Amino acid sequence: MQGMRRALPLLALLPLAACAVGPSLDERLTTYVGRTELELVSTLGVPTRSYETGGQKFLQYEENRTVAVPGGFVGGPWGGPWGRGYYGGFSTTAYAPVQCDVTFALREGRVASYIYRGQGCA
Structure with a gap:
């Protein structure tokens, strides 16, 4: 589990593309540190x-989505009375579920x- 980090917002901030250009998730989320709970909920929903425990409040946001995973080559050797060779082609695109959970810790009503x-999470 990653250690606690300075509070940062999520949901509309998570492009999943590995080659995405722009600020990192940490850079985007740090803009929420110090904001009030009302500001956080107004922005992220x-x-x-x-x-709540020990004078702290925790707010968890989840994002679940499905991403396309490129197919690969499928094939293998074959043999018969007319000779040997290989058959194959490229498979179709597959789809995979991905998830990112962000939990904000609030102290005295502000994101800590x-x-x-x-x-x-990207």
């Missing part, structure tokens, strides 16, 4: 979950830190 995890 209602969180998926919330939890965040943590994120998932293969969809």
